[in-house]
Amino acid sequence: MPTAPLPTADAMLHSDFATLPDLIAAHARERRDKTALIHGDDTLDYATLDARMDRFAARLQADGVAQGAAIAIVGPVSIAYAVVFLGALRAACVPTPIAPSSTPEQIAAMIADCGAPVVFADAGIADAVPLADLAAWLAPEGACPAPVTIAPGDPFNIIYSSGTTGTPKGIVQSHAMRWAHIARNETAGFDTAVTMISTPLYSNTTLVSFLPTLAWGGTVVLLGKFDARAFLEAAAAHHATHAMLVPVQYARIMAVPDFDMFDLSAFRLKTCTSAPFSAALKAEVVARWPGLLVEYYGMTEGGGTCLLIANAFPDKLHTVGRPIDGHDIRLIDDDGHEVAPGEMGEVVGRSPAMMTGYHGRSDATSAAEWFDAEGNRYIRHGDVGRFDADGFLQLLDRKKDVIISGGFNIYPTDIEGVLNAHPSVADGTVVGVPSAAWGETPVGFYVPAPGGEDAEAIRAYVNARVGKNQRLSALEAVDEMPRNAIGKVLKRELRDRWVAAQGVAA
Structure with missing residues (x-):
């Protein structure tokens, strides 16, 4: 009996739900020689990436690592890091990136918290521990893992909070949440993108650009430690079209004396999130750097997301924009009641992209939740803000600050x-x-x-x-x-x- 044809990437991207490993496999079938990853002089096309993911997943299964197990990753940005992250997903395991800048005690605590049975670490970080070489550890060429079934509610990854306010908490994000991030980028042009990645892969800020680029079949350029001039040189050399940068990176890039000498004409979309972005800096980026500038306001835990297209709303640069379709953001007072229009309050949000909860921390999960009168679940953003008459959200400060x-x-x-x-x-x-x-x-x-x-x-x-x-x-x-x-x-x-x-x- 003939085997049913595998779905195309386009069909999956326009369905109700698809997984990232399946999308990468489809791109490998349909555009096998298309470059998926670039890091310095190293490149990986979709066919090779797909094959390495298979070898990684097959070895996890051979070693008895169960579906749903956390896979801890500690290291700097590299193609090998990306293979570990994506290969874990193919085995239906849960990549758990950990900041290598954390102290040894913090790293040990996070590994213990997620219960990872295996840890992948850069040799420079774990130089006191005997390490197996990743290339030698992989299953043989041509190996394929046993098929797995992934449901929307299954955990995709665990992201540890930045720890700026205390002990990092493991934020469990589901495949449904990541699918929402992918699906909402249908018109962002990631299928033909050359996306500059200049923040660490353990950060959710990075993943919201990294994952959609690969899901839609674009090319990711991985950069090392951030340097403004090196970013501009790489962007010009690769004819970059997309970038996710944080405000301090925008500030350093715009301060490069000969910024205007770099050819950035291929840029179509630049995004920003994670920290306050001044109106003056937004205006400068819009004036001097080709392509759209879009600011996203949201959080790793999910909740609601606001979007500001800076080019289209020059009089709203002091805001973070309006809630995107399907996202509900409200403001509440200290007693948990919604505030009147125009008044300031704590930001809470609800959307299809919300964390399952904090790993092993039901108390912390409950503290991060707010429920409306109908029992709908919202996530507390931790910010204080005010909506203006046009529905744009102006942030006043962090509630804890x-x-x-x-x-x-x-x-x-x-x-x-x-x-x-x-x-x-x-x-x-x-x-x-x-x-x-x-x-x-x-x-x-x-x-x-x-x-x-x-x-x-x-x-x-x-x-x-x-x-x-x-x-x-x-x-x-x-x-x-x-x-x-x-x-x-x-x-x-x-x-x-x-x-x-x-x-x-x-």
């Missing part, structure tokens, strides 16, 4: 806007620190611009332009603002450093 001083709520972003406007400040932020008199008080940190004024002069400038309750009690210069790999300022680190130096109780 709000400073309560003398009974008043102080939003650090208001003070940061003034601080960063001073010509002597290259980069600045504000945190709340303990105060015997007020409970908390604002303290600023800044990276000095060359030849600028001293801290006291800058503090006087800021305090003359903010409200009495917002005045900085101190301002400290730092050589570099501590940030995680996707550009978020580590405010907790600054706060803890200041508290320790002052010898006050936290």
Whole structure:
């Protein structure tokens, strides 16, 4: 009896649900010589990528690794990293990327938390541990894994939170959630994309571009440690069409003195997420860099997503846009009640792309959820915001960063806007620190611009332009603002450093 023909990639992409491993297999059949991955001088076409995924999955199965098991990955960006991630999916296992910048204790804790029976680590990270070579470990050429069945609700990956506010939590994302990320990009042109990946593969920020590019059959260019000039050189050389960058990367790229000399004319779409993106920087990118600039506001846990097409709404650059179709975002007060139109409140969101929960942390999962009167589940975003009359969401601050001083709520972003406007400040932020008199008080940190004024002069400038309750009690210069790999300022680190130096109780 003849075998039914396998579905095409196009048919799967326009169905109700498809898995990424099946899509890559379809691309391997239909465009086998198309380049899937580039990293430096190394390239991998779809046929070879598909075959390596098969060999990886077959070896996992031969070693007795069960479907649904976590596969921990600790290392820098590379083609081998991508093969491990994607090969784990083909075996219906759960890739669990872990930041190599974490301490050994943190890495061990995350591996223990996810229960991974096998760990794939870069030799430079695990140099004290005997390691098997990946190429030698793979199943023989031509090996194929036993077929697996993947349901939409099955776990796709576990992503550990950045840990900027404490111990990282494992965020379980389902195949249905990742399918929603893929399907929503139907008009984004990823089928012919050359996508620049300049953030780590353990970050959800990266995966929301990396995965759709491969799902739609485009080409991914993997970059190493970020360097603005190297990014521009690679983008020009590869005729890049798409990129996902975080705000600090945009700032560094736009500051390259001869930025305008690079040929970026092939760009069609540049996206941004993960950290506050100033209106002035958005405007500069729109003016000087070809292609659309789209800002996404959302979170790794899911919830709702807002989208701002910066080119189309030049008067809304201070916002993060409006909720995309099928996403419901609401604002609630401290008692969990929805606020009136125009009032500020905590952001909660609901969409087809929501985490299953935090791995092994039912208490943390419950704390992250909010339910409306009909019992619909929403995820707390942790931000405070306000919708304008046109339905655009303006973020005011992180809820956890709000400073309560003398009974008043102080939003650090208001003070940061003034601080960063001073010509002597290259980069600045504000945190709340303990105060015997007020409970908390604002303290600023800044990276000095060359030849600028001293801290006291800058503090006087800021305090003359903010409200009495917002005045900085101190301002400290730092050589570099501590940030995680996707550009978020580590405010907790600054706060803890200041508290320790002052010898006050936290």
